[in-house]
Amino acid sequence: MKLIFKCLGPLLFLAITANGQKNKSENPPVFPLGNKVTNGNFTGNVWLQMLVLNDTIYNSNIGSVTFAPGARSKWHFHPGGQLLLVTEGKGLYQEKGKPIKLIKKGDVIKCPPNVVHWHGATPTDDMTHIAIGTNSQKGNVVWMDYVSDFEHKSFK
Amino acid sequence: MKLIFKCLGPLLFLAITANGQKNKSENPPVFPLGNKVTNGNFTGNVWLQMLVLNDTIYNSNIGSVTFAPGARSKWHFHPGGQLLLVTEGKGLYQEKGKPIKLIKKGDVIKCPPNVVHWHGATPTDDMTHIAIGTNSQKGNVVWMDYVSDFEHKSFK
Numbered sequence: 001m002k003l004i005f006k007c008l009g010p011l012l013f014l015a016i017t018a019n020g021q022k023n024k025s026e027n028p029p030v031f032p033l034g035n036k037v038t039n040g041n042f043t044g045n046v047w048l049q050m051l052v053l054n055d056t057i058y059n060s061n062i063g064s065v066t067f068a069p070g071a072r073s074k075w076h077f078h079p080g081g082q083l084l085l086v087t088e089g090k091g092l093y094q095e096k097g098k099p100i101k102l103i104k105k106g107d108v109i110k111c112p113p114n115v116v117h118w119h120g121a122t123p124t125d126d127m128t129h130i131a132i133g134t135n136s137q138k139g140n141v142v143w144m145d146y147v148s149d150f151e152h153k154s155f156k
Numbered sequence: 157m158k159l160i161f162k163c164l165g166p167l168l169f170l171a172i173t174a175n176g177q178k179n180k181s182e183n184p185p186v187f188p189l190g191n192k193v194t195n196g197n198f199t200g201n202v203w204l205q206m207l208v209l210n211d212t213i214y215n216s217n218i219g220s221v222t223f224a225p226g227a228r229s230k231w232h233f234h235p236g237g238q239l240l241l242v243t244e245g246k247g248l249y250q251e252k253g254k255p256i257k258l259i260k261k262g263d264v265i266k267c268p269p270n271v272v273h274w275h276g277a278t279p280t281d282d283m284t285h286i287a288i289g290t291n292s293q294k295g296n297v298v299w300m301d302y303v304s305d306f307e308h309k310s311f312k
Contacts (some may be wrong), residue, residue: 029185030243031262051241051264056264058237058290060216081214085207085286087186087243106187110209110214123271132288134214 044071072120080135200227228276236291
């Protein structure tokens with residue numbers, strides 16, 4: 001045990017477990033975990049680190065969002081669209097009326113303007129993505145219904 | 157030696173050395189290294205993995221750019237601005253007429269529209285950033301002069 005700690009000790013960093021607690025893992029995150037999201041637009045434990053606040057120069061907003069296993073957004077849409085860059089873990093993405101897709105570290109997901117969708121972690125993995133809101137001059141995200149446990153677990 | 161390899165073996169991934177060769181390091185990159193850039197707009201060894209191609213839906217383009225030590229862009233500007241998210245290493249950023257700034261993993265840099273600047277690695281570290289071109293409907297990047305060795309090494 002002492003030997004294992006000596007080998008891996010310098011590489012231990014914080015990660016997230018299903019109950020939203022922090023635990024030891026191998027990989028340092030690119031960006032800080034940020035603050036727990038408490039705005040009611042998500043199910044489960046979600047953290048947000050804002051990287052770029054919206055303004056009229058870049059017409060974009062950027063945040064790093066981390067979902068604990070089982071956590072997900074409400075159904076929602078973006079008038080100007082959104083681009084997701086998955087930086088850690090495995091998650092799910094679904095557009096209304098289409099099958100749920102598995103998404104993982106390194107994937108790029110395009111959320112087209114005005115298309116209703118949700119994204120989050122799988123039931124068993126955490127997931128972090130950089131979310132880039134584009135054309136923000138076209139309006140803010142519009143939040144809709146919660147994604148039910150039945151919907152979230154229907155991924156085949 | 158065998159013991160060290162047993163401990164660290166699963167964590168060994170490719171990284172870059174000063175001469176542009178690949179070498180072993182501890183951290184897996186978030187995105188692939190991509191292809192060597194050969195368009196003449198950079199000095200030294202630079203790789204680009206495009207993540208989002210420009211279009212009229214998102215009005216954005218995104219690429220992960222990796223600079224070997226000493227590598228840097230030409231002086232240039234973006235009519236619609238650019239946002240840089242540093243994902244690995246240490247690099248340099250300078251706007252015309254201002255001091256060179258050290259940038260590192262986790263930093264966010266805003267390149268304002270029409271402001272002449274350059275970015276790249278330090279002389280001794282490699283650096284990877286996600287480059288997000290915003291408001292791309294306002295026009296393409298405009299390339300200017302090379303950053304000389306004297307300019308690049310003038311960081312204090």
